[in-house]
Amino acid sequence: MKQVKLFIYLFIVGVMIAACNKDEAVTMRWDLTGCSNPWDSQINLDTFTTEGYHQGIYDYLSLENIQVNYISSEFDSSKIEVCLACHCKTGEIILINIPKRDKSKLKRLLNNNQFNLEIY
Secondary structure (H helix, E strand, O other), X not given: OHHHHHHHHHHHHHHHHHHHHHXXXXXXXXXXXXXXXXXXXXXXXXXXXXXXXXXXXXXXXHHXXXXXXXXXXXXXXXXXXXXXXXXXXXXXXXXXXXEHHHHHXXXXXXXXXXXXXXXX
């Protein structure tokens, strides 16, 4: 009888731990390009502020049923590609924080483009 109770207890604890991992947050990165970002044609900006651009990305991903915790950005000068093509990287990196359960959905959405740009 003790073994059955122990098994049930361990099973319940295991299920609870597995459920918690799905809501764990992960941060994905996108190297911003001149004009080949998936959300570029989907958003209209009234202003060129960073906050406005982040809100546009948030709105785009929300419409695609991806829950976004927050969006931020950072600059990495080693990522700059000096060219004028749409797929050239600007050095700006978009950081998208999402629940772990949406990671594969976000990768499928953003990795499907003509220039083989990927979220990482």
